[in-house]
Amino acid sequence: MSATSAAYRGRFAPSPTGPLHFGSLVSALASWLDARAHDGAWLVRMEDIDGPRTVPGAAEDIFATLAAFGFHADEPPAWQSRCIDVYRAALDRLIASGHVYPCGCTRKEIADSQLHAHRRNTTLIYPGTCRDGLHGKPARAWRLRVPDDAPASAENPALIRFDDRWQGPQQQDLATEVGDFVLLRADGQWAYQLAVVVDDAAQGITHVVRGADLLDSTARQIWLQQCLGAPTSAYMHVPVVTNEDGEKLSKQTGAQALDASRPLEALTAGARHLGLDLHDPAPATLEAFQADAIDAWKRRLAQLHALA
Numbered sequence: 615m616s617a618t619s620a621a622y623r624g625r626f627a628p629s630p631t632g633p634l635h636f637g638s639l640v641s642a643l644a645s646w647l648d649a650r651a652h653d654g655a656w657l658v659r660m661e662d663i664d665g666p667r668t669v670p671g672a673a674e675d676i677f678a679t680l681a682a683f684g685f686h687a688d689e690p691p692a693w694q695s696r697c698i699d700v701y702r703a704a705l706d707r708l709i710a711s712g713h714v715y716p717c718g719c720t721r722k723e724i725a726d727s728q729l730h731a732h733r734r735n736t737t738l739i740y741p742g743t744c745r746d747g748l749h750g751k752p753a754r755a756w757r758l759r760v761p762d763d764a765p766a767s768a769e770n771p772a773l774i775r776f777d778d779r780w781q782g783p784q785q786q787d788l789a790t791e792v793g794d795f796v797l798l799r800a801d802g803q804w805a806y807q808l809a810v811v812v813d814d815a816a817q818g819i820t821h822v823v824r825g826a827d828l829l830d831s832t833a834r835q836i837w838l839q840q841c842l843g844a845p846t847s848a849y850m851h852v853p854v855v856t857n858e859d860g861e862k863l864s865k866q867t868g869a870q871a872l873d874a875s876r877p878l879e880a881l882t883a884g885a886r887h888l889g890l891d892l893h894d895p896a897p898a899t900l901e902a903f904q905a906d907a908i909d910a911w912k913r914r915l916a917q918l919h920a921l922a
């Protein structure tokens with residue numbers, strides 16, 4: 615373990631739904647390179663609270679693969695399944711501060727309410743039915759209130775803006791594009807949005823580097839940080855890896871498990887995906903690759919003006 619700067623704490627947060635594939639390697643590599651380029655700490659958090667999607671043995675397999683690829687965390691790994699009390703405490707604080715409310719609507723009721731209303735892609739925007747009470751229905755889920763849209767002339771409190779270190783300036787109107795969102799699901803599972811925000815705050819994460827498929831969740835996470843009085847992290851969303859059909863690489867879209875016996879090929883391909891210009895495209899050792907890739911990452915950050 616090397617001396618690291620307390621000013622930078624990054625993380626890689628895989629879900630143990632299967633073995634690591636090339637897409638997840640790119641996220642691990644980008645987060646690791648950014649932490650090392652900042653002399654920061656790099657942590658690993660196993661996001662294992664989605665019971666039905668968790669595959670037995672996948673977490674151990676992921677740890678073994680990370681080690682074979684030369685990624686060593688600076689602290690023992692965190693496990694979301696061991697943090698349930700912390701999620702409950704965060705929800706209790708949000709109940710006390712009036713930021714959340716119980717919701718009794720079924721998915722079908724929400725879908726029906728939107729037949730004539732706007733719909734964003736396939737995401738259902740909750741119409742706010744239970745904001746002022748359950749209307750005699752049993753509580754199923756807990757939702758976080760997002761601010762109401764202000765008139766066009768005034769500053770809009772529902773508009774969340776942030777500068778993504780890779781993708782540039784971003785904004786999302788939570789009122790019209792997202793709606794009040796679920797933190798504790800009807801099936802009793804903690805929602806990803808709550809767990810990720812509470813964990814990043816508890817672990818003191820300052821810099822989040824992950825795949826661009828999560829760009830759309832970031833405004834929600836910033837709003838939740840504000841509701842909890844937690845600091846806002848710096849965000850960087852790197853390009854996702856896609857298959858020939860243009861779909862994000864995942865177990866469902868046919869991603870192959872990484873071959874842990876030949877890490878250098880996949881690592882150099884990952885570096886190419888991130889646009890890194892390595893001095894040696896065929897390094898002989900992990901150490902040689904790492905030193906070259908950290909330098910190349912710093913040059914990439916300078917090109918992106920992303921030295922946060």
Ligand code: GLU
Binds near residue numbers: 661
């Ligand atoms: N566990 C999430 C995933 O594997 C990543 C969460 C995050 O990095 O914020 O997609």
